[in-house]
Amino acid sequence: MEVPILKQGAVLIATFQAALSDADLNQLRMGLVQQVVKFRSRAVIVDVTAMDVMDSFASRTLREIAHMIRLRGAETVIVGIQPEVAFAMVQLGLTLEDVTTALDLEEGLAYLNEKFKNTH
Amino acid sequence: MAKRNEMVKETVGSNNQVTELPHSEAPSELLRELVSHLRQNRTQLREEWVGSISQTRLLTAMTKEEIFAEATSVYDSYVEALETETFEALQAYARNLSERIIPRGVETHEVVGIVLLLRDVLARSLFAKYQTDFKKLNRILDAYEPAANRIANTVAVGFVQERERVIRQQQEAIRELSTPVLQVRERLLILPIIGVIDPQRARQLTEQLLRGIRTNRAKVIVIDITGVAAMDVTVANHLVQTVEASRLLGATVIVTGLSPEIAQTLVTIGVDLGKMNTVGDLQGGIEQAERLLGYKVERLAEPR
Numbered sequence: 001m002e003v004p005i006l007k008q009g010a011v012l013i014a015t016f017q018a019a020l021s022d023a024d025l026n027q028l029r030m031g032l033v034q035q036v037v038k039f040r041s042r043a044v045i046v047d048v049t050a051m052d053v054m055d056s057f058a059s060r061t062l063r064e065i066a067h068m069i070r071l072r073g074a075e076t077v078i079v080g081i082q083p084e085v086a087f088a089m090v091q092l093g094l095t096l097e098d099v100t101t102a103l104d105l106e107e108g109l110a111y112l113n114e115k116f117k118n119t120h
Numbered sequence: 121m122a123k124r125n126e127m128v129k130e131t132v133g134s135n136n137q138v139t140e141l142p143h144s145e146a147p148s149e150l151l152r153e154l155v156s157h158l159r160q161n162r163t164q165l166r167e168e169w170v171g172s173i174s175q176t177r178l179l180t181a182m183t184k185e186e187i188f189a190e191a192t193s194v195y196d197s198y199v200e201a202l203e204t205e206t207f208e209a210l211q212a213y214a215r216n217l218s219e220r221i222i223p224r225g226v227e228t229h230e231v232v233g234i235v236l237l238l239r240d241v242l243a244r245s246l247f248a249k250y251q252t253d254f255k256k257l258n259r260i261l262d263a264y265e266p267a268a269n270r271i272a273n274t275v276a277v278g279f280v281q282e283r284e285r286v287i288r289q290q291q292e293a294i295r296e297l298s299t300p301v302l303q304v305r306e307r308l309l310i311l312p313i314i315g316v317i318d319p320q321r322a323r324q325l326t327e328q329l330l331r332g333i334r335t336n337r338a339k340v341i342v343i344d345i346t347g348v349a350a351m352d353v354t355v356a357n358h359l360v361q362t363v364e365a366s367r368l369l370g371a372t373v374i375v376t377g378l379s380p381e382i383a384q385t386l387v388t389i390g391v392d393l394g395k396m397n398t399v400g401d402l403q404g405g406i407e408q409a410e411r412l413l414g415y416k417v418e419r420l421a422e423p424r
Contacts, residue, residue: 079370083330086368090361095368102370103337111370 003028005035010042011112013105018050025061033068042074042116045108049080059094066099075115076100079108150263155203157249158242166195169234169241178233181225190217194275198238202267207274214278222279222286231279232272239268299325301332307339308409312402314347322358329362333369340412341366342405346377356385363396372412373397376405 003024006013012035014028032044046062048054066076079102081089089095102108158165170191173179179187193213201210218231246264250257299321302310309332313325332338343359345351351359363373375398378386386396399405410417 078368081368083327083334083365083369086330086365087326087361089368090365095364101368103333103339104370107337107339107370 003031005032007039007041008109010040010116011109012036012039012041012044013047014044015047015049016051018052020051020058022057025058029061029065029068032065033072036069036072036074043112044069044074044076045105045112046076046078047080047105047108048078048085049082049104051080052082052085054081054085054089054094056092056094059089059096063096063099075112077102077108077111079104147263150260151202151205151267154246154260154264155199157245158199158202161245162195162199165241165245166191168245169195169238172237172241173234176233176237178230178237179226182221190221193217194234194238198242198271201271201274202264205267207270210271210274211278214275215282218279218282222283228276228280228283232276235272235275239272242268299328301328301336303336303338304406305410305413305415307337307413308406309333309336309338309341310402310406311341311343312347313343313345317348317351317355319354319358322355322362326358326362326365330365330369333366333371338371340372340374340409342374342376342402342409344376344402344405345379345382346402348377348382349379350381351385353385353389356382356389356391360391360396374399374405374409376400376402 003017003020004015006015012032014032020028032046035041036044044065046065048062051058062078066078069076077100078096081101100111102111170188173187173191174184182190194217197210197213201207221231243261243264246260247257250260294315299311299313302312304310309329311325311329317325329341329343333341343362359375363375366373375396377400378398399408407417
């Protein structure tokens with residue numbers, strides 16, 4: 001399943017679909033980093049609004065994506081985690097610590113704007 | 121009891137007719153006789169009953185007039201149940217009565233007590249009436265006792281069920297009362313918690329909070345637990361998880377008003393204090409929240 005990746009200036013926006021297989025996640029991990037390199041993006045927003053479950057593999061993949069993108073000097077923001085998913089993750093100990101999160105796409109973009117404004 | 125059944129069987133078997141025997145009425149006959157006795161002596165027996173109620177100091181929450189009025193209804197329902205041998209009407213009456221007297225503070229032992237007193241008053245009057253005919257008294261009691269026990273049971277169960285319904289309703293009301301999510305500034309929510317947090321309340325709290333973050337697009341939440349004396353380890357862990365889940369929704373949680381006991385609990389369970397943002401009191405918490413949100417509060421004039 002292809003995950004749509006949109007470019008908005010220096011930011012890439014990847015929108016996760018509801019049911020992503022492990023293979024899809026692996027593909028996405030490489031794909032996103034390649035896109036960051038290709039477009040010299042400064043940040044990636046991963047929108048998981050459509051995900052109604054988050055298992056440990058998906059959670060680990062998100063962290064790895066964030067780490068890999070940081071190694072390219074870019075920032076990752078995960079947005080759109082649903083309330084039920086958030087609590088389930090926390091109960092399983094999948095806290096996504098040291099990864100930036102925001103409520104939704106709008107908040108994610110606002111955060112990045114603020115950040116880029118200050119670090120110019 | 122066995123002797124009587126034997127006699128009836130014999131009669132039916134011998135010539136396929138149930139002939140009227142002088143000393144062996146059918147149970148329904150006996151019940152009818154019993155019921156008419158109770159109806160005829162209604163006034164006197166009711167008075168006796170009300171007298172014994174005040175003697176045993178039951179229903180102290182009610183006035184004499186109220187007790188008399190309810191006693192009349194109970195007596196009539198009692199006799200009617202004996203007569204019809206159906207208990208639905210009695211059950212409905214018991215629930216209705218309970219609904220009225222529970223708010224007055226009448227307790228279970230009082231309701232069970234007065235029904236048993238009535239049972240005894242009526243039984244005594246039967247002893248008095250049939251004291252010359254011991255065999256008949258036995259038969260009458262055979263008819264009376266199971267019905268009287270069923271009545272006592274029905275009334276008691278009706279009362280207890282109504283009590284349980286009221287308790288459930290009150291618990292629901294308390295639960296709803298106690299976890300409001302209040303927006304005090306744009307993007308700032310306050311959750312003032314008062315009372316005991318059990319695991320169920322904690323779950324409800326979390327649900328409401330996470331939903332509130334989404335609905336109000338909150339970035340900072342102040343959870344004030346000044347009104348919570350203590351929490352067990354399960355609830356404390358739950359609180360930490362709530363804070364972490366809120367972060368996943370892009371919001372920061374500030375916990376204020378931790379009592380010394382709760383502070384001890386958190387330290388004991390080894391809470392990572394780096395994850396918990398805490399401030400002494402609500403005022404401090406709101407001030408920090410405002411700073412986080414980029415507000416600056418300045419007094420422009422003295423209070424009028």
